[in-house]
Amino acid sequence: MSESIAGTWTGVYVYPDDHPENADGFWQPTPFVAHFTETNGVVGGRISEPDFLWGGPERHAEVDGFRNGDRLVFTKTPADGADLIEYVGTISDERRRIEGQWHIIGSWSGSFRMDRCAPSKPAEERAVQRLPVGAGDQS
Template sequence: MADLSGTWLGTYWQEGVPTRFEATFVQSGNTLSGSILDDSDLGEARLSGTVTGRNVSFTKRYLMTSSKSISYVGTISEEENYIQGQWDIDTRFSGPWEAHRSGDNLVAELKTLKSEPVPEAVSLG
């Protein structure tokens, strides 16, 4: 089973518009918890879910801006440093997401990521 504990930097796309985020995962056995901070006005969210083999699923709920929960599912790379998947809200809104394991200098990495062009949404089909 993959171990996702640590800090991750990622992007999710909603209607083709990218939003970057920083996630902190805490894993105990196959149980996943943690927090996500979006680089948008949505703010901080809490997450809870599970890791099964190379698959992850969790629910994200914003602390201040929305009462809706967002479901995420993804596949973890063999190196355990990259996740790619889909998110959805009530099956009405959905899109792709991805994240990579972060190093020690998060501020420098986030500045570098912000200076790079954001790729278009990738089809998972």
């Protein structure tokens, strides 16, 4: 199995402009943060996103799915009981990007894209200051 997708990703999902429920462009692109775990191709995690539509608190969802090579498939289950959303994507750019389609079964679909966040460095590594060239010379 190739490199895991475990970690934090930031992305956006987009509603289709040509769908009758979005004829006036009411459903705007929505940013999200995904935190994935992966063990032997089984993917889990959670997604958080702002509630742009209704102005409520941040929305949360659980993620369950799988990865097979560069293909990722998962179901997003919103904590508020909203419809399940299926995601199918392709992992690219040296495992730094995932792009694909989402769909609500029996309803509508759109596209999504997410990018891997750079891992944070340990505090002690961030605190190390580099000395200028020659600063340690005793000549």
